[in-house]
Amino acid sequence: MTTDDGADDPRSNQEHGPTPPPRRPGSRLGRSNDPDRRDRIIDACLEVISQAGIAGTSHRKVAARADVPLGAMTYYFDGMDDLLREAFTRFATTVSDRFERRMASVTDPATAREAVVAIILQDVYGDDRDLVLSHELYTLAARDPSYRSITSAWMGRSRAALERHFDPQTASLLDALIEGLTIHRALDAQPRDSHDVAVAVARITAS
Amino acid sequence: MTTDDGADDPRSNQEHGPTPPPRRPGSRLGRSNDPDRRDRIIDACLEVISQAGIAGTSHRKVAARADVPLGAMTYYFDGMDDLLREAFTRFATTVSDRFERRMASVTDPATAREAVVAIILQDVYGDDRDLVLSHELYTLAARDPSYRSITSAWMGRSRAALERHFDPQTASLLDALIEGLTIHRALDAQPRDSHDVAVAVARITAS
DNA sequence: GCATAGTGTGTACGATCGTCCAACAACTGC
DNA sequence: GCAGTTGTTGGACGATCGTACACACTATGC
Incomplete structure (x- = not known):
């Protein structure tokens, strides 16, 4: 399990792929093995809370702030409460x-x-x-x-x-x-x- | 604050007399057979906030707690923010x-x-x-x-x-x-x- | 009585929400 | 190469939200 791409910028995905299928530039496909993902979501959650309050915090806003797809929210955390607890x-x-x-x-x-x-x-x-x-x-x-x-x-x-x-x-x-x-x-x-x-x-x- | 009622019987203190409210003949304000309405909504709002938090407070919950129809929320208050401000x-x-x-x-x-x-x-x-x-x-x-x-x-x-x-x-x-x-x-x-x-x-x- | 005006409400609309899941990409063992 | 496994995602679902508005109701002026 050698992860070589973990050190670079996780946003610049598939820059060395030999097969260039026309994919959307912002989307991350497949297994990207980004261990910072979870941490980034937590940080983004705290950021959203500080700006919009818990009442204004949603999975979608946090996902947008962390630059991860919406599905990642429930993939990494068992619901909103779990995310809030980890963030705090x-x-x-x-x-x-x-x-x-x-x-x-x-x-x-x-x-x-x-x-x-x-x-x-x-x-x-x-x-x-x-x-x-x-x-x-x-x-x-x-x-x-x-x-x-x-x-x-x-x-x-x-x-x-x-x-x-x-x-x-x-x-x-x-x-x-x-x-x-x-x-x-x-x-x-x-x-x-x-x-x-x-x-x-x-x-x-x-x- | 309100230590006398548990909000379980919110409408027992009204309708003391059969006489309608004596309104001035020239007054533009028409009838309001329930002038406590607005106050009851504010109290209900504080009650809901204390139990569910601002994140869990909605027009519908407050209306149900105050025993008023949903339409009364936007009739008495200019939106959610106005209600919150008055309540606090x-x-x-x-x-x-x-x-x-x-x-x-x-x-x-x-x-x-x-x-x-x-x-x-x-x-x-x-x-x-x-x-x-x-x-x-x-x-x-x-x-x-x-x-x-x-x-x-x-x-x-x-x-x-x-x-x-x-x-x-x-x-x-x-x-x-x-x-x-x-x-x-x-x-x-x-x-x-x-x-x-x-x-x-x-x-x-x-x- | 009728007309009018202001009070109050039922309901529908579009937006947004959390959550779920089939499908897909990449990796592993063969 | 192929099949299986794992990581990941886009989209759909039902629920709930704030707000608006047409309409009913009632007291007053005539």
Whole structure:
């Protein structure tokens, strides 16, 4: 099972075929052995959700965004719910990884608080895409408990990362504070300035 | 919010008297033998959203829940978006009213902090319906700025109510903290106990 | 009584949806 | 070469959607 064409651009198909039957250029025929396919669909799904919301997400839109035929949706995923679950699992894992990495980069206990403030600011003023996706996931989990394993794992990892520098109770409260600050920044008309964040962290982490 | 009815008997509170509504003779508005119609549709819409999400909300489901014909949807509202906007405006207003009322009931400055903790606990451990609706609205506002006037007004009123007892900065941070605590309670597997909330409020309000 | 105007609704239309499946392309063993 | 297997896809199906509109109904003006 030697797959030689997996490294090139998967979009330029059949460029070395000896038989040139007149096929549509965009269609992918037969076994193409594109292992990125599944990942591309998941990424495209997150992209569509962030732009159109779950209410506006459909198999057809995701397929168009990922440049795969519609049939690939039910071939790679057992329905819409399965796709959504995988997409949000990847999203939560990615965000958790990033947060853990940044928290682990803080080594000096003396300046932990300042470093954490800087990291929090990156989240609070982060890009809108992650913000929208977070809320979509929260909404799903608030209504459907079966999604709570994703959010629970996410928050557990966040707390654990914060516990590298703070006691468990403080880490938990700090995690909640970050959440609230992020929400307020996103949904309020007047933006919150960075000084407020520093004050909030200082108060929460005061012992 | 609506904690009195389970929407199982939506039409028992009307038709109190046999007298038709006394309309002014010169009024152009003709009869509407059921003036609660519009309100009932809005309430039914919030009910459907809390159970099925915005993705699962449709004119037909709302109409069935409100016990009105399908045609009434486009007769009373200029499309789905108009209905959603009115529904969430009512939701935010109702929640803001309640929060303001409870905050205004705290009169003794000496015990303000304890009273606020009690009120916050009511929100953090409030019913799931309001929680789900809040998140649905947040999600909408995070993606569509035109919904931010609703959330912004809501948060503005929350802050103003808190400023009855705290300085503006503390009120703002406290508001964010409430948001985060509520989210964590809803989305996490392990519930947060009330002692944590008291500690969090004590730290945030420390000067 | 009739005419009128505004209120309310049943229904149909076109669009879009998720899902399924027979058919097809490419690869493997012979 | 051929047959079988696996990966992949285009199109069809029934369901559901938002919206529009012709029509029924009823209170008012005369």
